[in-house]
Amino acid sequence: YLQAGAGLRISETLAFDSGCRRNEFIRVRWQVNAKGYRAGCKVRFIPLKHRCEGEYRDIPTAPFLEAEMAAHLADWGTASRGELMVYFTPRNGSNETMPTANTYAHHFSKALKRAGLVKADGTPKYTPHSLRHFFASTALANGIPIHEVSRWLGHKSIKTTVDIYGHLVPAAWDRCRAIMQKAMRPDSVMAPVVVAEQPGGHDAAA
Template sequence: MGHREITGSLAERNGRYTAILNLYDEDGKRRQKSIALGIPVKGNKRKAQARLEELKREYSTSSCSPAKSRQESPLFADFLHDWLKTTAPTIERTTYQSYQGLIDARLDSFFRERRLRLQDLEAKHIRELHQSIFKDGCNANTVIHYHAVVRKALQYAVKNGLVTENVADRVDRPKKGKYLAEFNSKEELAALFEATKDDSISVVIQLAAYYGLRRSEVLGIRWSAIDFEQGTLPINHKVTEGKADGKHQLYTEDKLKTKSIFRTLPLIPAVRVLLEEQRARQEEYRKLFKKSYCADYLDYVCTDEMGKLFRPNYITDHFKLLLEQHGLRHIRFHDLRHSCASLLLSQGIPMKQIQEWLGHSTFATTADIYSHLDFNSKLESADAISAAFAKEQRDAGMNLSL
C-alpha cells in the first residue's frame, strides 16, 4: 500500500491547543498522535494552525515516515540507560545510584517486555506502569519515584528533539502519602545507648541520636574539623557508598546536597566525653595493631578496631542486628534522626530551630515530617481558644448583670 497523506486537526485542552495527527503505517493502519503545542487558545488559532501544518510536513517527509521513524527510534528501555549515562555528570552520585536502581529494578523490564520504542510511548503506557507498581503492593510514594525518572528522561528527549511531547505530563501522579516517622523515646534511647555501649558502632549511634545526623554526615565527622576549645562540631563532609566497576566503593567528599546541610553545631558535654573516649580507643587500637592498622582514615572519628571507615550499608545492617540481639524495638538507623527531632519538640524547641539543627533545606520539609508531633503548639492554640471563649463568657455575664 502506498504512503498516505498525513492529516491533522486542532483540539483544545486546558485552554491550550493540541495537535492531533493521523499517521499511517505501511499497511495503511492509522494511529493518532497528540502533540501539546503549548499555545493559548484565545487569539492564537492562526498561529496554532501554522504549527499544525509544520508538524504535518515534518511527519510527511520520507526520512521521517512513521514506519522508518519507529525503526530508528530506540527502545525506551535502552534510551533510559543512555539518558542516565549522559546525565550522570550533572547530578549527585547518590541521585544517579537511585535512578539506576529504579531502572534496573522495574523500568527496564516493564518497557523492554512491551518492545516500546521512544516515539511510540503514550500516556496509557505510563498509566499501565503505575498500575503494575500498585498491583505489586507498593504505595503511592513508590509510584511517584518511578514516574519522576520516566518524566525526567522524556524531558531530555523533548529538549533534544527526539520526541515532540513529554507524555508523562499527561498522566496524573498519585497523591503523596503522609509519612509518619518512627522514633525512640528518651527512655528507649537510654536503653539503646546502654545495650550497645561496647559495640564498635556505639559512637555512630550516639552521635546520630544527639544531633539528628544523616548516616552520611555522622560518618563524615573528622577530628580536624572539631574545635574542642570553642566547643563546635561542623557538619561539612560526608561519606557515601556506591558501585564502581561492579565493586562497592566508599566516597568521601565535602560536596553536600544543599547549603543548609553545611552547619556548625555546639559540642554537647556528653558528646565531648564520648569523643574523648573514642579518640583514646583509636590510639589504643593503633598501638595494638601497629602496621596492620589502616592509616587511610586517621582523621575520621567513626572507624572500626582496625582503623577502617565504616561503610554506610554496614551501619544500617549492623544496627538492625543489634536491636534484634538486645530485644529492642525495631527502628531504622535513620529514625535516630527523627528521635532527635521529637525530643527537641517535646522540650518546646521551635520548628524553625529544629530545621536549622537537622539541616533541612526548607522549613516546609521539617513541618511536613514533624508537625504531627508538635503537641506544644497545639497546647498554645488550645489555651488561646479557651481564653477567647472565657472572655466572651465573662463579657456576656457582665451584660446580663447590667
C-alpha cells in the first residue's frame, strides 16, 4: 500500500518508520542499505537516492492509506532498529537484520504465483516496482501536475519523470484548443477538428 498509494521505492518502504507518519502526509527520510541483511552490518539505513544526509520528501496520503498504516500497526506494531521504529522487519527475537529489495521481491513473486497473477509461461505479471508505477500513472492520468508527481517520486530531475511517464499525461492538445476557444470566443461552440493525412505526409484539417 505504501508503494501503490504513495509511490515509494522498495528500499524506502522497507525503511519506513513511525517518524515518517505525519498529519495527512508521510515524510520519507531513509532507505534500507542493500547490505542491511548482513548480521554484522552497522549502517542499516542510508540517505534517500539522489539525496544527502538529512534530506527528505513529503507525500500526501489518502484516507485509505492512513487506514492501512493504522491496521498494520494494530496487527504488527513496530520493531526497534537503531534509532528507528520500523514497520517491516523480521520479528524473530535478537535478529536485527533488515529485509532488502531482493528478499522482498522474492516473497512478492511467490505471493503473485499463489494468487495466480502470472503470465502464460508461469512467471509473475508484476514486480514490486509495478506498484510505484501504478501510483505515478494513476496520478498523472487524472490530471495531477507532472512536476508534483516527480517531486513525490523523488526523481533527480523532472526529465526522468517525463521520459518514463510523459505518455500517460492526458492529451494536452484538445484541452489547449478548448481553453483558447473559450478565452477568445466564449459564446461560440467549438466544432470538432478532423485531421486527414495528405499524400506526402502532410496533414490537412477537413
